[in-house]
Amino acid sequence: xxxxxxxxxxxxxxxxxxxxxxxxxxxxxxxxxxxxxxxxxxxxxxxxxxxxxxxxxxxxxxxxxxxxxxxxxxxxxxxxxxxxxxxxxxxxxxxxxxxxxxxxxxxxxxxxxxxxxxxxxxxxxxxxxxxxxxxxxxxxxxxxxxxxxxxxxxxxxxxxxxxxxxxxxxxxxxxxxxxxxxxxxxxxxxxxxxxxxxxxxxxxxx
Amino acid sequence: xxxxxxxxxxxxxxxxxxxxxxxxxxxxxxxxxxxxxxxxxxxxxxxxxxxxxxxxxxxxxxxxxxxxxxxxxxxxxxxxxxxxxxxxxxxxxxxxxxxxxxxxxxxxxxxxxxxxxxxxxxxxxxxxxxxxxxxxxxxxxxxxxxxxxxxxxxxxxxxxxxxxxxxxxxxxxxxxxxxxxxxxxxxxxxxxxxxxxxxxxxxxxxxxxxxxxxxxxxxxxxxxxxxxxxxxxxxxxxxxxxxxxxxxxxxxxxxxxxxxxxxxxxxxxxxxxxxxxxxxxxxxxxxxxxxxxxxxxxxxxxxxx
Numbered sequence: 001x002x003x004x005x006x007x008x009x010x011x012x013x014x015x016x017x018x019x020x021x022x023x024x025x026x027x028x029x030x031x032x033x034x035x036x037x038x039x040x041x042x043x044x045x046x047x048x049x050x051x052x053x054x055x056x057x058x059x060x061x062x063x064x065x066x067x068x069x070x071x072x073x074x075x076x077x078x079x080x081x082x083x084x085x086x087x088x089x090x091x092x093x094x095x096x097x098x099x100x101x102x103x104x105x106x107x108x109x110x111x112x113x114x115x116x117x118x119x120x121x122x123x124x125x126x127x128x129x130x131x132x133x134x135x136x137x138x139x140x141x142x143x144x145x146x147x148x149x150x151x152x153x154x155x156x157x158x159x160x161x162x163x164x165x166x167x168x169x170x171x172x173x174x175x176x177x178x179x180x181x182x183x184x185x186x187x188x189x190x191x192x193x194x195x196x197x198x199x200x201x202x203x204x205x206x
Numbered sequence: 207x208x209x210x211x212x213x214x215x216x217x218x219x220x221x222x223x224x225x226x227x228x229x230x231x232x233x234x235x236x237x238x239x240x241x242x243x244x245x246x247x248x249x250x251x252x253x254x255x256x257x258x259x260x261x262x263x264x265x266x267x268x269x270x271x272x273x274x275x276x277x278x279x280x281x282x283x284x285x286x287x288x289x290x291x292x293x294x295x296x297x298x299x300x301x302x303x304x305x306x307x308x309x310x311x312x313x314x315x316x317x318x319x320x321x322x323x324x325x326x327x328x329x330x331x332x333x334x335x336x337x338x339x340x341x342x343x344x345x346x347x348x349x350x351x352x353x354x355x356x357x358x359x360x361x362x363x364x365x366x367x368x369x370x371x372x373x374x375x376x377x378x379x380x381x382x383x384x385x386x387x388x389x390x391x392x393x394x395x396x397x398x399x400x401x402x403x404x405x406x407x408x409x410x411x412x413x414x415x416x417x418x419x420x421x422x423x424x425x426x427x428x429x430x431x432x433x434x435x436x437x438x439x440x441x442x443x444x445x446x447x448x449x450x451x452x453x454x455x456x457x458x459x460x461x462x463x464x465x466x467x468x469x470x471x472x473x474x475x476x477x478x479x480x481x482x483x484x485x486x487x488x489x490x491x492x493x494x495x496x497x498x499x500x501x502x503x504x505x506x507x508x509x510x511x
Binding site (some may be wrong): 187 | 306
């Protein structure tokens, strides 16, 4: 009986250990990237354009933007698209996500980002962080999955609000009433982004 | 005790008034939503309601890009194996997960009304609240405005305490009480927050909407309230007890003064968050569903906490 218990503990233990290893690895990955981004945000002697370029090169390797685009659109709407349309959609969506991310960083003043812990959820790892502002503590969760040998982010959840889920719901609504071409047009022009096209004129979405 | 007393016995007249107004407002909303085919603001032309009742048949109505797919997933899979790039297990799994969460928020019977009200609130923010907030920011330094915000926040202690207790969160109730005592004394009537800064006592915001959610009451349909913004049926009813536990309600007699105070509180809060709404809004392809999802997802999370 005792040996059995021991065996179970050992087997479970090694299982946990390998998870723990991966958790530590992902936590470290998130922490180092976030620290580098915050470092850039705090450095004074760098132009914004230059800074943003550097930030994109830091975050690009750990975000799976293409997957985010796919699951934001959803399988059902993805299928009927031609290869060409898929590529266009991913390109446009990725630009928009990046632009949105950089736009959010403009709100940064001198807040601290605390990387709290990594949690395993269904073979995936969620990294919990807090943005500590003057009057609040905002929770941001980076969700990682294992892509080959690398861990990559497929969703970011800010105060419980999932970026992918929110886009998905908007896409669904738009595609219910209009065509894919219209969706692409809205991705190009709606909101307040300059990277996709410079057509943007009005701040409010109709 | 006084406010509870008033709430239960004393102040029934104004309570009745409030309930009546709320009921009237609700019926007006329901009326709006069920009667018109919802003209204007981006709702589907023609069959406004029938499309909304068939959430599973996504991409069905009038879309040229998506073929008229049968609602079932399996029959579709056979016919379209070729162009499916979700064969990768993870993508498919994630897609399924997000699709499952989608179903929860699909019922949106008031979307026509909600859209109009979203436009109204948006304009109100842009033209009134934001300029007022900027004005206040210009005349009062940040620490004063933060102090004011802290002061009002501290006064909402009874609301937080009761809702923490109602959710059986006794440790949090204790922490809230310690916060109240500390901030009211050392923090000079709640103007500062030494409880958090010096003693690490964290706030535990709970309202009646969260309490109801905690005990299993679902959100119900999403409803955008005039002036107050996104809400849902559950949270809308919860506004009533929340309203009576706000000291502004039981300390100030004149309703005009109460309103003035609430507006001031709101302007002061806005002044501390200038630019954030605009920044958030830039992410929206379609403002109403965007704000709706942000609200509902955030509430769901607050209830889980």
